Amino acid sequence: MNTPATADELRAQRKQEAARHAASFVEPGMVVGLGTGSTSAFFIDELGRRWNREGLRFKGIPTSERSAQQARELGIELTDFSEQTRIDLAVDGADEVLRGRLTLIKGLGGALLREKIVAHAADRFVVIVDDKKLVDKLGTTAPVPIEVTPFGWECAAERLGRLGARAPKPRMDRNGQLYVTDGGNMIIDCHFGPIEDPLYLFTEIAKIVGVIESGMFLDDVSEVLVATEHGIDRLTATERRV
Numbered sequence: 631m632n633t634p635a636t637a638d639e640l641r642a643q644r645k646q647e648a649a650r651h652a653a654s655f656v657e658p659g660m661v662v663g664l665g666t667g668s669t670s671a672f673f674i675d676e677l678g679r680r681w682n683r684e685g686l687r688f689k690g691i692p693t694s695e696r697s698a699q700q701a702r703e704l705g706i707e708l709t710d711f712s713e714q715t716r717i718d719l720a721v722d723g724a725d726e727v728l729r730g731r732l733t734l735i736k737g738l739g740g741a742l743l744r745e746k747i748v749a750h751a752a753d754r755f756v757v758i759v760d761d762k763k764l765v766d767k768l769g770t771t772a773p774v775p776i777e778v779t780p781f782g783w784e785c786a787a788e789r790l791g792r793l794g795a796r797a798p799k800p801r802m803d804r805n806g807q808l809y810v811t812d813g814g815n816m817i818i819d820c821h822f823g824p825i826e827d828p829l830y831l832f833t834e835i836a837k838i839v840g841v842i843e844s845g846m847f848l849d850d851v852s853e854v855l856v857a858t859e860h861g862i863d864r865l866t867a868t869e870r871r872v
């Protein structure tokens with residue numbers, strides 16, 4: 631008799647289903663943005679499978695050193711913005727998605743700046759999640775990660791505190807060392823609690839000198855694929871709202 635799947639295994643299966651679905655959008659010759667995180671890792675794996683078994687050829691632009699390494703190990707050809715500034719399709723995960731909207735939080739994996747740059751360069755930016763990421767208000771389960779310059783981070787943290795972030799502090803890694811992004815910056819994970827007005831908060835965060843980018847994605851996403859027990863729910867830009 632098979633042991634029933636654990637909740638973690640079920641989530642992993644759903645992430646994989648969303649990733650497979652998104653990987654089916656990749657066509658020969660495309661430039662493809664490769665996201666970061668556990669869901670994106672399934673996407674890159676599936677692309678590796680298509681590269682090696684189907685002979686699918688495309689070029690990847692990774693959003694982190696981690697994803698670059700994974701893609702290289704699978705044999706996927708990589709490129710960068712020095713070669714081309716246009717991406718056909720970018721695929722990435724998210725930490726929270728506002729139910730029924732294309733509004734979300736990303737960056738718990740620390741790659742939010744590169745992810746947003748890649749998303750903005752893409753003609754089509756597809757976000758892949760399992761249904762546990764859906765929330766009725768952003769900020770309910772995840773903090774908003776905010777990438778800041780190391781110089782003067784204390785000033786940015788104080789301003790973020792005035793905006794309602796609880797005890798904003800720089801992110802530490804699992805060894806207790808200061809977390810440094812691929813771009814050499816710091817991240818302040820801001821616990822605002824449920825966010826009533828995402829656009830207002832996003833705008834106020836962006837005004838803080840020293841803030842490079844926030845993990846709020848309000849108007850960047852073309853579609854969201856949500857893996858549920860019934861299959862894939864696809865939310866497209868016609869329903870885009872903040």
Ligand SMILES: O=C[C@H](O)[C@H](O)[C@H](O)COP(=O)(O)O
Pocket residue numbers: 665666667668669670722723724725736737738739740741742745
């Ligand atoms: O910086 C990391 C990214 O924004 C990830 O896409 C996000 O944190 C979701 O990660 P996961 O797929 O592991 O839940």
